[in-house]
Amino acid sequence: MKKTFSFLFIFIAFQTFSQGPKVLIVTAHPDDETMFPVTIFKITHELKGTADLALITDGSGGYNGLVASSYYGMNLTDSTTGRIHLPLLRKKELFCSGEVMGIKNFHFFDQIDDYYQFDPKPFLAGERWDLAFCERKLDKILQNGQYDYVFCLIPSAEQHAHHKTASILALRAVQRMKGDKKPVVLGGRSLNKNYTYTFSQLENYPETKISTTAPVFYFDRSFGFGENKHHSYMIVADWVKACHKTQSGDMDASMHKGELETFWYFDINGNTKIEQTKTFFENLRNSGFPTK
Template identity: 30%
Template sequence: MNSILAVLVVIAHPDDETIFAGFIHSLVHKIKANVDLVCITNGEGGFRYSAPSEYLYDNLQLSNENIGRQHLPRIRKQELLASGKILGIRKFFFFDQSDLKYDRNVDIVFAELWNKEIIIQLLEQVIKTGNSTHGYDIMLIMLPSIESHGHHTASGLLALETIERLQRNKSTTIKIPTVIGGSEFILNQLPTYPSNRLAEISSILPNEFRFNRTWKLSNTTDIPDYQTIVIWTCSEHKSQGGLIVETLTTYAREYEQYFYFSINNELDNQTRIQLIQLIFNQLADIHQYNTGNVLQRQ
């Protein structure tokens, strides 16, 4: 890559970036990419997990719903900024949509919780101007899944719909990023999301890419691996008391999995997939000092 790689990450809540922590950290610190981040909600719904951290935040009763919803948007924004400092995120865009309740039904999210059109307009604006006139090469989103939090899936679907609208406009002045989706779950087969065609994974191989969290951060044998980066970022979200335990148990993994969407093929089915391959190949080459740790590409 002759120019600086520019990546836009789109997440639903402050703390969702931890799902992609290894990959994001390596993009910034190994490939020297510019990584910016969009957070769609204000995180106010996290009050359920806030009791252990109350003494850290002026003894506010954050686990009380009314108090938590009042103060958590400010607190969680600062937590995300601290996590982003570890990862090396350059710019943050906060859309401040309501984080009212957990629901896997994205139709309810769009009908009752979020302003869908405003989010798409804001995403379009970030894509057009967030990296000045240079645009973004890649957009990393949360992979839509029927098993996931509805906000996670909704954020991914809105990002994909934004890309589709930009494609339809056929503007020659807007750089449309290549979209990949990161999974919060360990997947042993190709993901599907039948209710929305935009979430279809490309049939062109390779369509899955993996980042190995057990890679060492440097060639010094006693240096920790990327699992350490993941825990560091989780530890910044102190208002979300169960995040570290959840990351070490329910969502423990050796690899981060990323999938290539069919929507990318609407513009170019060669140079776009080649860019993603190049990035993951480059990361594998950079980490060659990890004996026995070879990035798996499918």
């Protein structure tokens, strides 16, 4: 009996020790995850971690499918058609994208994807979205998931209001968590290697302040390896983008572009987890086909 208990303890301890990082992605639209799909792919496939995705809108406002109209046999640039068919079509496309990335669980909030705008106030005030519902659901997901990291989009001023709101919802949800075991929240976007983009904070939203101590973390998905260096992780990003056929305009413009998946470390995380996050990205670069 004593030997059996010891073996069981060692087995459980090994499982706990060997478990990879757990990540929750919080985004506004299906296809927002194309900002950092390779990071997710490497977490789930090569670091043996897990990733879940919380999608805030129903995706019904994405009338960007000129070529997709032929593919699906309906006019996906028409608002009436889009409102009826896009929510289901885009969920199916997100499942395709999630299969590539290795997403384990999807959480759909189905808030209205109304129109392109910049001001997040109507959403955060509960005028356009059911804010109380979103907050309760996010709180429960975070409590049950016990995540190490939360990924959202950088809520910069030029971004869609939905993007900003989803990221602020994620930041506020982590702030509401009790205890010390809160996930690290990172704001991501894909950029070219010669980027000049900077971000410090979205005005009037102090929770979006970026740490001045932490570096900008990144993964270079263009790094070549294999025979004659003909291989790179850019292909994974293209696989994910290709799933989003209803967004044929945006995806065509972004295909095989954006060499870096960059991540900003929010100030609400504090300084104690900066080294942990550095190690995480080192492990990411060293896993699978090393990109160093």
